[in-house]
Amino acid sequence: MSNRVVEGRMVTPERLAELVEGERPLEAESIEDAEMACPECGENVLSVGYMPSVTEFVTAYKCQECSWSDTDR
Numbered sequence: 001m002s003n004r005v006v007e008g009r010m011v012t013p014e015r016l017a018e019l020v021e022g023e024r025p026l027e028a029e030s031i032e033d034a035e036m037a038c039p040e041c042g043e044n045v046l047s048v049g050y051m052p053s054v055t056e057f058v059t060a061y062k063c064q065e066c067s068w069s070d071t072d073r
């Protein structure tokens with residue numbers, strides 16, 4: 001499963017990374033369940049690994065229901 005519903009909208013891995021990063025990544029991996037609860041609302045959190053630049057790999061975390069997000073930077 002790759003595309004997931006986030007805040008009521010179907011998103012691709014690239015779009016999910018863009019929501020967290022603010023810019024479209026060069027590449028993004030499949031969306032996974034982060035197996036954690038959102039610290040803001042307690043709902044499910046998704047994770048996606050992506051490359052914002054050729055030298056960097058970041059994992060982003062994004063709540064499916066609210067605007068909370070974080071990265072492993």
Ligand SMILES: [Zn+2]
Pocket residue numbers: 038039040041042043063064065066067068
């Ligand atoms: Zn949340």
